[in-house]
Amino acid sequence: MAMALRAASRVLLRAGSRLGRREAVDGARRFANKRVLVETEGAAGATRIAVMKFRNPPVNSLSLDFLTEFVISLEKLENDKSIRGVILTSDSLKRGNQTKVAATEKTEEKRATRDHGGRLQERPGIFSAGLDLLEMYGRNPAHYAEYWKAVQELWLRLYLSSLTLMSAINGASPAGGCLLAITCDYRIMADNPKYTIGLNESLLGIVAPFWLKDNYVNTIGHRAAERALQLGTLFPPAEALKVGVVDEVVPEDQVHSKTLSVMAKWLAIPDHSRQLTKTMMRKATADNLIKQREADIQNFASFISRDSIQKSLHMYLEKLKHKKG
Numbered sequence: 012m013a014m015a016l017r018a019a020s021r022v023l024l025r026a027g028s029r030l031g032r033r034e035a036v037d038g039a040r041r042f043a044n045k046r047v048l049v050e051t052e053g054a055a056g057a058t059r060i061a062v063m064k065f066r067n068p069p070v071n072s073l074s075l076d077f078l079t080e081f082v083i084s085l086e087k088l089e090n091d092k093s094i095r096g097v098i099l100t101s102d103s104l105k106r107g108n109q110t111k112v113a114a115t116e117k118t119e120e121k122r123a124t125r126d127h128g129g130r131l132q133e134r135p136g137i138f139s140a141g142l143d144l145l146e147m148y149g150r151n152p153a154h155y156a157e158y159w160k161a162v163q164e165l166w167l168r169l170y171l172s173s174l175t176l177m178s179a180i181n182g183a184s185p186a187g188g189c190l191l192a193i194t195c196d197y198r199i200m201a202d203n204p205k206y207t208i209g210l211n212e213s214l215l216g217i218v219a220p221f222w223l224k225d226n227y228v229n230t231i232g233h234r235a236a237e238r239a240l241q242l243g244t245l246f247p248p249a250e251a252l253k254v255g256v257v258d259e260v261v262p263e264d265q266v267h268s269k270t271l272s273v274m275a276k277w278l279a280i281p282d283h284s285r286q287l288t289k290t291m292m293r294k295a296t297a298d299n300l301i302k303q304r305e306a307d308i309q310n311f312a313s314f315i316s317r318d319s320i321q322k323s324l325h326m327y328l329e330k331l332k333h334k335k336g
């Protein structure tokens with residue numbers, strides 16, 4: 012009887028919720044959209060934490076679909092009173108047997124790395140490549156406006172989240188990837204000199220929006236942000252630590268365990284006092300965007316539609332396509 016009940020409950024859980032699949036796995040729970048996998052850890056009834064793993068091949072760029080799924084997942088976690096902390100990380104792992112599909116093949120699927128079974132794979136060592144350049148290039152103003160609204164939404168949700176958010180940065184984290192990280196309360200980065208983090212928009216011929224600039228200033232200070240934003244600096248781990256973009260650098264295989272142990276310390280603080288303090292520190296910055304969201308959307312749509320900006324993006328995309336190594 013017990014076995015039958017367990018089997019039935021597994022079937023029900025796997026039947027899927029409105030938002031995505033939900034499974035029971037070894038006491039832990041998980042739900043998944045196509046591009047975001049959420050695993051929760053901890054016993055039922057006790058405080059639990061969730062790990063949000065990005066899996067948007069090939070480089071976890073923040074496409075419109077990814078942003079939508081991310082916000083839905085986050086909202087679901089915010090509404091789950093047993094969850095107090097969330098770790099953002101990439102599902103990208105070092106895997107063998109990968110083949111990069113020829114760059115001449117154009118569709119999103121074909122751009123991705125695949126294994127020998129033809130399944131899409133993340134490229135290894137990427138936290139997130141930032142905003143999806145293909146959402147900002149060669150589209151119409153209505154699309155740019157829709158996309159930017161989704162980018163703003165993600166930033167506001169993360170920046171004002173009442174949860175304790177930590178990022179376990181297990182790969183490259185340029186621009187929008189850095190945005191994800193700096194909205195968090197704490198950042199731990201893998202000590203791999205191939206991984207860099209920062210806001211490199213100026214290198215693409217574009218400008219970080221004021222609210223992201225404010226987030227950066229709040230994280231690393233005005234002078235460091237002024238210099239890093241103009242130069243589009245991508246910091247390797249040791250420099251990222253020195254300037255304060257990240258809070259800790261640890262060996263790659265310890266990123267997850269270290270983040271869990273830091274999370275435990277943060278969760279020892281009473282929620283109400285930590286949350287009020289967080290709001291006190293962040294509200295003015297967020298309000299600055301909230302009061303001019305529509306204008307910011309229109310600014311973005313007209314800025315990104317300019318011929319000169321489209322040309323810069325085109326050149327940058329070509330450079331990416333033809334880069335060596």
Ligand SMILES: CC/C=C\C/C=C\C/C=C\C=C\CC(=O)SCCNC(=O)CCNC(=O)[C@H](O)C(C)(C)COP(=O)(O)OP(=O)(O)OC[C@H]1O[C@@H](n2cnc3c(N)ncnc32)[C@H](O)[C@@H]1OP(=O)(O)O
Binds near residue numbers: 143188217219
């Ligand atoms: C007036 C002002 C008003 C408002 C504000 C205005 C403007 C602000 C606008 C925008 C702000 C944007 C912030 C951003 O996030 S822009 C995105 C910045 N991201 C980057 O610069 C990262 C670029 N990518 C890389 O550096 C590398 O790809 C990598 C380090 C992430 C990974 O390197 P790999 O060698 O492992 O992989 P690649 O071969 O380079 O890439 C694989 C594949 O993926 C494509 N790709 C890479 N990054 C992106 C991306 N961000 N979006 C879409 N596609 C991406 C890459 O082209 C390759 O495609 P092919 O296989 O060659 O087809």
